[in-house]
Amino acid sequence: MKYGSGNFFSLPNEIFLLGLNAGELAVYSFLRRCENRKTHQCWPSVKTIGQAVRMSENTVRKYIHQLEERGLIVSEPTTVTTKSSGRRNGNLLFTLSPIGEVIDEYYGQQMAVLEQTSARQRAQRKAEKSGVEFVPSVRDQGA
Template sequence: MPVYGEKFYQMSNLIFLYNLNPIQLSVYSYLVCCAGQKDMCWPSVQTISLHCGCSENAARNAIKVLVEREFIRKVSSTRQVKSGKWLQGNNHYYILPLPDLPRAG
């Protein structure tokens, strides 16, 4: 998905109340941008890390946290190549409604 152009996406201002670190916020924002109005996207971890300015491991860790905290749902996918062998495909990411706000302690 091209990032340039006149495309826009919206995200709730409440996102800033969830104490996400900069990489987690960047990855979440990128996934929301990619999903658009469909609430689902499937960029590779390499693409996510490239657009978020972080390593692939940092992107994977951010995705793990976002799944654990129920911002997104990750579904693994596989694809079959001509030889008949099955390979890991890009994960599908579903953008979930924002979770309940953390309680002030």
Template structure:
């Protein structure tokens, strides 16, 4: 039996440390990985449950979850619960852990875009400087 097939263990991709995440984002991601169903890659913890696990307030966890979704590490979708009274209420988010390679591709694309924007700004600055040096300008 593989040591990682035990439900008391979970793996973390090594690449998680190359995506510029802060420690709290890594903690939230790790907690979601810990809870995920290994076949569907999904879990449903509340913000409060996540916050209790990682030592952060609900509102702070909400920001970290949004950051993880923006970085392509997780996707979220709302769920609903039908109460015994027949009233439909909002449930917890359904988290799907995304393949790490997608997050890496997003990260690299954003880095490349930032470098391209910086190069464009430098080019504009250089042209503006040249214009200021021209006589009669």
């Protein structure tokens, strides 16, 4: 197979800091491959993504949803006008978020968890010094 110049895409190193699973990474990588570098948008079909990364359409949809929850992508439905002036659903339009913003949000969430843990530990130490039993709130027990 012969490859021409420009037959590559870049993947930001920071993507590996986010703890993506293999499926999320595969779908995100394919979207990066397809994206317009100026608009950061692409519109491959779920079927095309699935064929490229060897996953079922339902599995691709699951990973798209997870990438949206992580803030890496935004998807919007599109419509297509047929020759007979009918309207049909088109492919999803994917917009890939700037990785710097995603990393900042990720670290912000990590800091919030750390601050909550630190506050809980301070409260526990203060309660122990006062001879009071420390009982974490129901909200704190899930963290």
